[in-house]
Amino acid sequence: MAEPLARETLMEPPAGSVGPAAWRPRSPLSEALRLRLRSARELQRQLQDAAGAGAFPTAVPAFDRLLDGGLPRGHLVELVGSRTSGRFSILLAALAAGTSAGETVALVDLGDGLDPGAALGAGIDLESLLWVRPSTLTHALAATEMLIAGGFPLVALDLGQPPVRGGRGVEAAWLRLARAARSHDSALLVSTPYRVSGTAAVAVLKAARGRAAWWGGGGSPRLLASVASQVELEKYRGRLPRGSEDLALALAGAPRPSAKAAPRPRPRIREHRPEVSYLQAVG
Amino acid sequence: MGSPRIACLLLPLFPLAARLRSEPELAQEALVTVAGNGNAARVVAATRLARTAGVRPGVTLIQARALCPKLVARPRDEECERAAQECLLEVADGFSPRVEDAGEGIVYLDVEGLERHYSGPSPELDLGRSLMRAAEADSLPARVGIASSKLAARVAAGLPEPPVIVPAGEEASFLAPLPLHRLCPEVEIAETLERWGVRSVGDFASLPPSRVMSRLGRTGRELHATARGIDPCPLIPREPSPVFHEGMSLEWPLVSLEPFLFASRAALDRLCQRLESRGFACIRLGLELRLEPDGHQSRSIDLPAPTHDAKTLLTLLRLDLEARPPGAPVAGFTLLGYPDRPRQAQLSLYGPAALSPDKLATTLARLFALLGPGRVGSPRPLDGHLPERFALVDFSPPPPPEVRREPRAGRGLLAVRALRPPVEIEVLTGGADPQADPIPVEIRTPANGAAAKRPRIEGAIKVASGPWGLEEEWWAGDPIRRDYWDVELSGRGLYRIYRERATGVWYADGIYD
Numbered sequence: 001m002a003e004p005l006a007r008e009t010l011m012e013p014p015a016g017s018v019g020p021a022a023w024r025p026r027s028p029l030s031e032a033l034r035l036r037l038r039s040a041r042e043l044q045r046q047l048q049d050a051a052g053a054g055a056f057p058t059a060v061p062a063f064d065r066l067l068d069g070g071l072p073r074g075h076l077v078e079l080v081g082s083r084t085s086g087r088f089s090i091l092l093a094a095l096a097a098g099t100s101a102g103e104t105v106a107l108v109d110l111g112d113g114l115d116p117g118a119a120l121g122a123g124i125d126l127e128s129l130l131w132v133r134p135s136t137l138t139h140a141l142a143a144t145e146m147l148i149a150g151g152f153p154l155v156a157l158d159l160g161q162p163p164v165r166g167g168r169g170v171e172a173a174w175l176r177l178a179r180a181a182r183s184h185d186s187a188l189l190v191s192t193p194y195r196v197s198g199t200a201a202v203a204v205l206k207a208a209r210g211r212a213a214w215w216g217g218g219g220s221p222r223l224l225a226s227v228a229s230q231v232e233l234e235k236y237r238g239r240l241p242r243g244s245e246d247l248a249l250a251l252a253g254a255p256r257p258s259a260k261a262a263p264r265p266r267p268r269i270r271e272h273r274p275e276v277s278y279l280q281a282v283g
Numbered sequence: 284m285g286s287p288r289i290a291c292l293l294l295p296l297f298p299l300a301a302r303l304r305s306e307p308e309l310a311q312e313a314l315v316t317v318a319g320n321g322n323a324a325r326v327v328a329a330t331r332l333a334r335t336a337g338v339r340p341g342v343t344l345i346q347a348r349a350l351c352p353k354l355v356a357r358p359r360d361e362e363c364e365r366a367a368q369e370c371l372l373e374v375a376d377g378f379s380p381r382v383e384d385a386g387e388g389i390v391y392l393d394v395e396g397l398e399r400h401y402s403g404p405s406p407e408l409d410l411g412r413s414l415m416r417a418a419e420a421d422s423l424p425a426r427v428g429i430a431s432s433k434l435a436a437r438v439a440a441g442l443p444e445p446p447v448i449v450p451a452g453e454e455a456s457f458l459a460p461l462p463l464h465r466l467c468p469e470v471e472i473a474e475t476l477e478r479w480g481v482r483s484v485g486d487f488a489s490l491p492p493s494r495v496m497s498r499l500g501r502t503g504r505e506l507h508a509t510a511r512g513i514d515p516c517p518l519i520p521r522e523p524s525p526v527f528h529e530g531m532s533l534e535w536p537l538v539s540l541e542p543f544l545f546a547s548r549a550a551l552d553r554l555c556q557r558l559e560s561r562g563f564a565c566i567r568l569g570l571e572l573r574l575e576p577d578g579h580q581s582r583s584i585d586l587p588a589p590t591h592d593a594k595t596l597l598t599l600l601r602l603d604l605e606a607r608p609p610g611a612p613v614a615g616f617t618l619l620g621y622p623d624r625p626r627q628a629q630l631s632l633y634g635p636a637a638l639s640p641d642k643l644a645t646t647l648a649r650l651f652a653l654l655g656p657g658r659v660g661s662p663r664p665l666d667g668h669l670p671e672r673f674a675l676v677d678f679s680p681p682p683p684p685e686v687r688r689e690p691r692a693g694r695g696l697l698a699v700r701a702l703r704p705p706v707e708i709e710v711l712t713g714g715a716d717p718q719a720d721p722i723p724v725e726i727r728t729p730a731n732g733a734a735a736k737r738p739r740i741e742g743a744i745k746v747a748s749g750p751w752g753l754e755e756e757w758w759a760g761d762p763i764r765r766d767y768w769d770v771e772l773s774g775r776g777l778y779r780i781y782r783e784r785a786t787g788v789w790y791a792d793g794i795y796d
Binding site: 081122127131147160224 | 639646649657659662680681688694695699746747748777794
């Protein structure tokens with residue numbers, strides 16, 4: 001039954017059409033049938049999404065669990081977090097996972113916060129990382145679009161800390177970025193201190209402010225050990241958000257903490273005598 | 284070994300053809316190229332439309348305008364002619380490695396054995412047609428002649444219905460009926476031959492060589508050999524130029540950027556087309572400006588990766604000219620394209636897709652144009668202990684693995700977000716001896732204008748860990764001595780701060796994030 005229909009659809013322009021350029025094969029079909037039709041590219045993407053093959057693992061288990069396997073290819077994911085929420089660590093981990101899989105990745109660093117030594121320590125292959133340091137949000141958005149159009153499979157855009165140079169940008173620019181990511185099948189991770197992308201993001205995750213854990217106590221010197229945070233899935237287009245996950249981040253060299261074992265800082269009584277309430281470590 | 288076969292690529296009305304290559308929109312006009320200035324300007328070459336109106340080479344421009352009121356006149360342009368000659372040489376380079384530059388729209392190339400690539404009934408004719416097609420593709424209406432001597436090939440190229448092939452060994456008989464001036468003899472020799480009654484090349488060739496030598500000297504002997512179809516000197520291959528030139532003299536000096544970019548866009552397009560057709564990309568773009576009333580200015584733009592994208596190069600040119608205006612009206616320009624091999628990549632069937640080298644080069648160049656130098660590259664840490672030190676190197680990613688790898692498991696590491704440059708802060712200190720051994724107690728942001736654009740860091744310190752001493756360049760006159768602290772502010776994050784020992788000023792240079 002499908003064959004005569006296809007022949008009729010493809011060979012005969014619809015009545016009243018102004019010319020071949022205006023003719024679209026789907027247009028003469030009924031609404032119900034047209035909604036069921038998919039192009040080859042759409043079908044391939046649906047199959048990939050269904051199999052989880054479209055995801056870009058970040059190697060941050062909590063993050064990957066929330067996103068069903070990682071950053072979805074062809075989509076914009078927004079990660080919102082205040083200071084010490086761990087969002088920059090997640091971003092570096094995603095880039096490290098990308099380079100370890102042999103991909104070439106790009107970081108658009110509006111906040112200019114990348115420390116190459118720290119990136120190396122996080123496991124990023126610096127040869128495969130393109131670092132772009134724009135000075136305004138407009139430049140950052142333009143650079144991100146160029147990188148996506150250039151074929152980079154994973155692009156991370158970090159807006160830094162407030163005040164963000166350029167504000168939130170216009171929503172049309174974010175929609176344009178999302179469309180570029182869609183058409184080039186790139187994964188786009190936007191790390192921002194507050195919501196910026198509006199409806200363009202397929203998923204929005206919010207990282208809460210982290211709690212620091214310190215080694216040592218009493219009269220002994222204190223050492224920063226780890227930060228425990230929580231990542232919450234605020235939005236996932238087409239699905240119900242699945243709650244939140246604990247996130248544990250340790251300093252390099254410190255024993256790796258588990259999320260639940262991250263010690264909660266003891267409530268301290270603030271005193272106005274600093275020589276009593278603050279401990280000094282001899283460096 | 285048989286006689287050599289030489290092809291001549293001839294661009295008739297060379298000054299005019301070079302001009303039309305740069306300004307193709309004038310092809311339908313009655314156009315002449317002139318040499319000289321003012322009333323002394325004389326027509327060098329004219330288009331068919333101008334010739335139909337009676338304009339001939341040698342007449343003054345005033346006479347030409349009287350004959351054809353709608354005449355468009357252009358002065359001879361050295362830059363256009365150089366670019367056209369280079370382009371003609373490149374066409375020949377595409378066929379043979381042995382190419383001689385004879386100047387003024389004439390190029391000789393050794394085509395010995397090339398006819399074997401053509402299987403038709405007349406392979407040399409096919410070869411000649413291929414040469415003409417290749418030249419035509421570069422907007423050069425060249426003619427072709429093939430013979431065993433340069434002169435015969437040159438004369439054959441000038442005949443109607445090209446390509447004209449002179450069979451090997453028949454050069455003398457081919458040249459014999461031609462008038463003697465085809466040999467371009469010196470005036471003195473021409474007068475002598477005139478007195479002798481020698482009118483054609485054949486007449487001259489029939490004279491005994493020894494007598495010609497004794498009467499006309501060495502020059503006469505060489506001319507006599509040429510008349511007999513023997514080249515006095517062999518084909519001398521040229522060294523290919525390491526730089527591609529394109530440019531033109533402007534009709535009037537330009538003072539604003541947009542018209543200049545409009546004029547240079549066409550030249551850039553031609554330059555990129557030439558680079559691409561030779562398998563090159565541009566790694567450095569040079570620009571030489573001829574300024575009014577006199578003076579020159581040179582500048583060059585280094586590209587992060589070889590590219591032949593004219594749009595990107597034009598953007599770079601615009602940014603460079605905006606940053607450093609020439610300071611005087613521009614009367615002419617030359618673009619210099621420094622060639623380099625474009626990046627190549629082997630696609631993988633099973634590994635991650637590699638970035639297209641062409642696309643990557645274009646993307647890098649566009650980012651470079653958008654953000655400026657020092658803003659795009661691959662980061663590298665530098666030796667030393669100062670966390671703010673880093674280097675940016677050219678981005679040249681390694682080829683992807685042949686087989687897709689699973690990403691490594693994350694280590695769950697806490698990273699520091701650098702504050703670049705460090706934020707100056709005010710720190711209230713305590714401790715047993717706050718002067719000698721200060722312990723940070725509270726942070727405040729200094730109230731000045733610059734602080735408004737930086738992250739605001741203030742609050743009571745909940746936990747402070749430090750000091751961690753850092754000393755560097757102690758051997759230099761201005762050593763760096765710092766005391767680092769990790770501090771947790773009450774409900775406001777975790778920071779890395781330091782105090783300059785020399786000045787006692789505190790800075791925050793990182794946020795644990």
